[in-house]
Amino acid sequence: MNADLPQQPTPYHGVLHRYGHLLDLPEHTRPITLLEGDTHLIPVPRLAETLGGGFELFVKFEGLNPTGSFKDRGMTAAISEAVGRGAKAVICASTGNTAASAAAYAARAGLKAIVLIPQGKVAAGKLAGAVAYGAQVVQIDGSFDDALALVVEISNRHPIALVNSINPYRIEGQKTAAFEICDTLGRAPDWLCLPVGNAGNITAYWAGFRQYEALHGSGLPHILGVQAEGAAPLVLGHPVKHPETVATAIRIGKPARGEQALQAAEESQGRIIAVSDDEILAMQKRLAGEGIWVEPASAAGLAGLAHEIAAGRFHPQGKRIVAVCTGHGLKDPDIITKHMVAPQIFPPRLDVLEDVILRD
Ligand code: F0G
Numbered sequence: 130m131n132a133d134l135p136q137q138p139t140p141y142h143g144v145l146h147r148y149g150h151l152l153d154l155p156e157h158t159r160p161i162t163l164l165e166g167d168t169h170l171i172p173v174p175r176l177a178e179t180l181g182g183g184f185e186l187f188v189k190f191e192g193l194n195p196t197g198s199f200k201d202r203g204m205t206a207a208i209s210e211a212v213g214r215g216a217k218a219v220i221c222a223s224t225g226n227t228a229a230s231a232a233a234y235a236a237r238a239g240l241k242a243i244v245l246i247p248q249g250k251v252a253a254g255k256l257a258g259a260v261a262y263g264a265q266v267v268q269i270d271g272s273f274d275d276a277l278a279l280v281v282e283i284s285n286r287h288p289i290a291l292v293n294s295i296n297p298y299r300i301e302g303q304k305t306a307a308f309e310i311c312d313t314l315g316r317a318p319d320w321l322c323l324p325v326g327n328a329g330n331i332t333a334y335w336a337g338f339r340q341y342e343a344l345h346g347s348g349l350p351h352i353l354g355v356q357a358e359g360a361a362p363l364v365l366g367h368p369v370k371h372p373e374t375v376a377t378a379i380r381i382g383k384p385a386r387g388e389q390a391l392q393a394a395e396e397s398q399g400r401i402i403a404v405s406d407d408e409i410l411a412m413q414k415r416l417a418g419e420g421i422w423v424e425p426a427s428a429a430g431l432a433g434l435a436h437e438i439a440a441g442r443f444h445p446q447g448k449r450i451v452a453v454c455t456g457h458g459l460k461d462p463d464i465i466t467k468h469m470v471a472p473q474i475f476p477p478r479l480d481v482l483e484d485v486i487l488r489d
Pocket of ligand 1: 198200222223224225226227228294324325326327328329330331378379424426427455456
């Protein structure tokens, strides 16, 4: 072999191929993959410095998955199981990302996908994705929580597989993000911060870290779950009838796995807190300043960390912290363009452009 030639990279076949032996999936599961997972753990030392410094901070950028969000990890598992048992159609309720992911994996498997979305609150890139992948998109005059109750009912009455995160295989697939973090860092981080909506992801991370600790003694992180102030049932201790937040992905008033989220926070000696929309948008901007553009909900985890540090309730010094950024900024361009001043138009002349560019 010529030593100067780069070695063939190990082929990557997606999370079921890499971690399937650690996932509790039935025998009949037939892998359907878009090579999801293996997302980057990006060091952000400059951002850590602005938060007080003296600690290690990484962003697990889940927006790099095939449909632009972490949902693909759970969806490969849920759709693979559904196909294996002969399902012909799948259904989910969604604030957008689950819809796009379900639609893509259903398309890959040749299944019909039906997605129920709350009226007018789904970001353009997510809806476009669901349509592009060929799903039947049904908008209801109600909330995500209403939509979820309805799809549960429909899947009970008809042979249509439910692929929301109450489906246990979604959780199995999403555990792989915790495995990847431990494998990349060599052990679990001290803290993990992430946004919380329907609470599937926090449940999956905690299950994944616990499993790796039992297998490899990789340690356990404390978990900081973060909700938006206007949609914070787990912080308030009761459902929120009319959840409202700019972070539409986590605009959820009655999380299906709320109990498990509270348990994850308690068992990990972490907590669940709420941050304002302004804090979420400010963190979205700070992350973009690092070259990482995430959708608003995805900035909530880090916004929560900043919030706790500023309040003096959290001392990050000497710690290794991972913030999960759950979805790509391209999913929700409107949030940026809405406040953007349209670029001014100039004549295509060098002297004019030099004047504009070098003005200050
Ligand atoms: N971040 C993003 C970008 C999301 O889309 C979601 C959930 C979450 C965080 C919260 O994750 O629900 O597991 O606590 N989106 C769901 C959807 C509800 O329909 O796409 P969770």
